[in-house]
Amino acid sequence: MLATLLDRLGIKDWNLELNSVGCPADRARSMEALRAAWSPSLERCATIASGVQ
């Protein structure tokens, strides 16, 4: 229905991105894994540093 809406509005070249954000338990595990993965990169990128710390 939203795709029809965008077509009717004349918006072209849209992309539909599908994903799963998981349930709270999945997300907690994912967050921990992300923090662990990004910890070595803290010095290289200020955005990572602000996001992980």
Added chain:
Amino acid sequence: MTNPLRVFDCKGAGGSAHHREVPRISQFLDDGCRKHLSKYRPSLKAVGVPFTVNEPARPGLDYYTRTAFEFTHGALGAQNAILGVAATMACRRRWAVRPLPGSGSRSARTELVMSLQESAEAVFGKPDVYIAPLGEGMNREADGWPASCAGMIWWSSWEMRVSGSRSHSRRPQARSALRAHRGENEVKAGTFALKNQEMGSRYRARLEWRKHITVRAAVRQKLPTASKFAEQGREDGCRICAPAPASRGSDFGSEGRDRWLGARHRRRDFPQHIGVSRLCCTMRCVKERAVRAMRNASLRCSG
């Protein structure tokens, strides 16, 4: 900061390299979330909606659970999301004591409008009238014309008027179906001239004190016969937008033209004394189209 997903906002040179290295949330999904996500893929393929699976979760949807959609537009740069939908089991932890089943959506109105502006040409098509004041002294006269053209889609470029409206009025690429001229002679005679861009024919109409009525009536009489709007209406099967074949012939007929005009106008563009019949037609047309679009979408989804 407590949300590592914000790191995905980093668009720096090293950012994308970091994104490839990190673990994906798909590696941590339980069976319920996997099944829920897998249910949507065949449904979207069945209804012919192209999609991609975007692995890094978007931070803006992190208070939802399970499957999430996001519509993005390629021409908007980094902030490219225009619509977002979380499919089920909204977990609004800030406002609710416990997770609430349901679905939620959000729209990025600025990005949505930017997308609309990008394709405004396709949305609006030709203006009904191009206002061409003939001569520099007529610019002030033409300033009042947009109000006179209430209810119509008009086009009058200020830059072109400043740079020489007379030369511009002769340009063949003027896009409107009709061009309204008003020069010194027309001012003296109390008239204005209309030229049908497609057929090349010229008309002259009298400008009375109720300008908006005379301009509207004259333009409505001289609209070109073939219109994309009617074609679209016929394709959609809209009996409001598309005139009946028996009465259509080579022309819309007055009723068809009214509908063609009315469907493109907003309520606030109508002077109060115009009446409600065209407004009713407009609302009925819009409602029918919306109901049909939703019915088709639901049928396709359920099929």
